[in-house]
Amino acid sequence: MRGPLPRPELHSIAVHAASRSGGAPTSEPLHLLAANENPYDPLPGVLDAAIAAARRFNRYPDLGCERLIDALACRFDLPPTRFAAGAGSVGVIQSLIQAMAAPGDEVMYGWRSFEAYPVITTAICGATAVGVPLTDDGYHDLDAMAERVTERTRLIFLCTPNNPTGTAVRRDELAKFLDRVPENVLVVLDEAYAEYVCDKDAVDGATICREYPHVAVVRTFSKAFGLAGLRIGFAIAPEPVAAALRMTAPYGVSQIGQEAAIASLAATDEVMKRVDVVVAERLRMENALIEQGRPISRSQANFLWLPLRERSAEFADACARAGIAVRVFAEEGVRVTVGSRESNDLFLATAANIPAGA
């Protein structure tokens, strides 16, 4: 007998969940280069703050994340009313789509990009997803996106740097794009990997969202700040949107998460020293892969994109056999996270043994 089933649209979420391990076996030992995580252990001060908060987990967390939001407001020099925090930036993205898009409305994004945009738009919110293909070299095609705006468009996601291609949107091209997008459409810069950006011409959402009334920025503590397991992300949004986000996910961030995020902000200098090491490793890996004859483009994030097309699965399988989890996108490419030096060395040695043209 069949038991209760979720709405058919939610089947696609099951597919998304099944791809979490990047197709690699999850048994240890494993070099975890599939999820763009930070390879470092927690900073001692951050761990202490989280443990102190854990001693009180019989109590509810601060409903409105007030101290965290005050710390963010201070960091970005913007009023607290422009901020909202949530359960990871994916939680914030879900709240944003729920707040802005009803069935019949359109949510646009470049594609290929972060899978959550189409899944949340269609399966969870019942709105229409409009994926506009990236250029052949993996950049957002902002002209094509501007042309696709209709009176039903409510939200546009620009993932910069883009997951999985690692490309960042340039400031000058974004300015032209924003001038073409009507002010009732919210343009969301998903900057999950902002701290790793080195390109001086790349967009900085924290600056742009002061200049345009229809721009929001989503950031996370999961990547550079290394708190992926605690689930904290935040948005800087126009005030009415930020207020709606604060309403939609009550008690969405644990007190452990809030305290760890506050302590992480206080330790930004140490965080950024670690980011510098990851960026240096990224460069070393890019150079080594180019030397191996692999056609990769430079990344602005903590991962690299190998557009291997029909050879993607074979490449990922060889990595899995070497104990390395990478993320495979069938028939498109492989995304590999910049991890610890040891994991990166093993990855490079493994890649060297897979013929570049095979």
Ligand code: PMP
């Ligand atoms: N945005 C992008 C572009 C991502 O790649 C990810 C995670 N892979 C997220 C958002 C969500 O991250 P989190 O929920 O951990 O903040």
